[in-house]
Amino acid sequence: MKKKLFITRKFPAHIVEPLKEFYEVSQWEEEEIVIPRDKLLASVADCEVLWVTIADQVDEELLSQAPNLKLVTNLAVGFNNIDVKALRKRGIMATNTPGVLTNTTADLVFGLLLATARRIPESERYLREGKWKSWYPMQLVGKDVSGATIGIIGMGRIGQAVARRAKGFDMKILYNNRRRRHEAEEMYGFRYVSLEDLLQQSDFVVIMTPYNSDTEGLIGAHELALMKEDAVLINASRGGIIDEAALYDVLISGKLWAAGLDVFEQEPVAMDHPLLTLPNVVALPHIGSASLETRTAMLMLNVKALAAYGQGKAISNRID
Numbered sequence: 001m002k003k004k005l006f007i008t009r010k011f012p013a014h015i016v017e018p019l020k021e022f023y024e025v026s027q028w029e030e031e032e033i034v035i036p037r038d039k040l041l042a043s044v045a046d047c048e049v050l051w052v053t054i055a056d057q058v059d060e061e062l063l064s065q066a067p068n069l070k071l072v073t074n075l076a077v078g079f080n081n082i083d084v085k086a087l088r089k090r091g092i093m094a095t096n097t098p099g100v101l102t103n104t105t106a107d108l109v110f111g112l113l114l115a116t117a118r119r120i121p122e123s124e125r126y127l128r129e130g131k132w133k134s135w136y137p138m139q140l141v142g143k144d145v146s147g148a149t150i151g152i153i154g155m156g157r158i159g160q161a162v163a164r165r166a167k168g169f170d171m172k173i174l175y176n177n178r179r180r181r182h183e184a185e186e187m188y189g190f191r192y193v194s195l196e197d198l199l200q201q202s203d204f205v206v207i208m209t210p211y212n213s214d215t216e217g218l219i220g221a222h223e224l225a226l227m228k229e230d231a232v233l234i235n236a237s238r239g240g241i242i243d244e245a246a247l248y249d250v251l252i253s254g255k256l257w258a259a260g261l262d263v264f265e266q267e268p269v270a271m272d273h274p275l276l277t278l279p280n281v282v283a284l285p286h287i288g289s290a291s292l293e294t295r296t297a298m299l300m301l302n303v304k305a306l307a308a309y310g311q312g313k314a315i316s317n318r319i320d
């Protein structure tokens with residue numbers, strides 16, 4: 001008898017089809033709409049393998065409804081949507097998608113940094129709204145990226161890929177990380193500093209840590225107050241790492257120059273969220289890894305794990 005696999009979103013048919021060799025596959029038939037929680041809980045009742053996106057919370061409640069569950073595959077590198085301790089307690093394995101999205105996400109982070117610094121979305125709106133009447137010296141002036149100091153919090157795969165891009169812009173690179181990256185320091189000249197020093201010295205602060213109990217609210221009112229008034233904050237990790245109310249306060253009062261956000265505490269972000277009222281916020285709908293090549297590679301990495309499990313082989317990319 002084939003193992004039962006449930007997929008929480010409609011994924012491309014050509015990706016899912018080969019898995020039918022090993023699995024009896026069922027899936028939520030919507031591409032854009034998240035499966036309602038009650039339907040998800042009902043769907044996991046008899047499945048052995050569950051393929052989820054970051055929109056799905058795999059927690060105690062879900063696990064208690066899924067007595068046969070053995071493997072959870074996450075279509076993301078970040079796995080804050082999964083209660084790893086609860087899985088471990090039940091001997092359930094989990095996998096994610098590290099590495100294959102590193103460059104694509106770093107490209108987006110750097111693009112967001114440039115867009116925020118040079119006010120690109122605001123300038124585009126200005127033109128389309130018919131406000132462009134002439135050229136004048138202080139029109140839509142932004143901040144220079146070249147030669148500025150960037151501080152990266154979370155110097156992992158993506159953080160380092162962002163730093164390599166920053167080197168191409170002759171930026172001075174500071175970083176803070178849970179452990180020091182001596183090799184990268186020697187190879188690229190990155191400088192390790194305390195979080196306080198990083199916040200005080202950087203023109204651009206980029207957050208690239210995972211989201212967990214250590215990083216929740218890592219950047220609050222106290223940390224924002226340490227930043228330069230003309231600095232830019234970029235977050236493409238997870239929304240809950242920044243205190244959004246405190247961020248709004250410093251942006252509206254001119255104590256921080258601008259922010260570029262690919263992620264929000266609640267996603268999708270509410271259209272009446274205060275941060276969206278500010279012209280000095282560039283907001284994106286969590287598109288860090290969204291290139292055709294990379295999304296396909298992420299899906300295929302999950303497929304690899306699913307196929308391995310289906311054949312009783314060892315699974316790579318296990319989340320510990």
Ligand SMILES: NC(=O)C1=CN([C@@H]2O[C@H](COP(=O)(O)OP(=O)(O)OC[C@H]3O[C@@H](n4cnc5c(N)ncnc54)[C@H](OP(=O)(O)O)[C@@H]3O)[C@@H](O)[C@H]2O)C=CC1
Pocket residue numbers: 077078079098099101105153154155156157158159176177178179208209210211214215236237238262263286287288289290
């Ligand atoms: N916007 C988007 O679409 C995307 C967002 N992401 C987000 O980016 C995150 C990072 O991905 P990736 O680079 O692959 O992950 P990595 O695990 O390679 O890097 C994370 C880094 O953060 C460091 N870190 C952890 N906790 C802290 C802390 N409290 N203070 C400082 N540094 C810390 C880790 O240090 P150490 O090595 O010592 O543990 C590690 O170097 C993901 O978890 C996800 O949330 C990822 C992809 C796309």
Ligand SMILES: O=CC(=O)O
Pocket residue numbers: 054075076077078079101288289
């Ligand atoms: O946010 C995306 C991820 O891969 O993590």
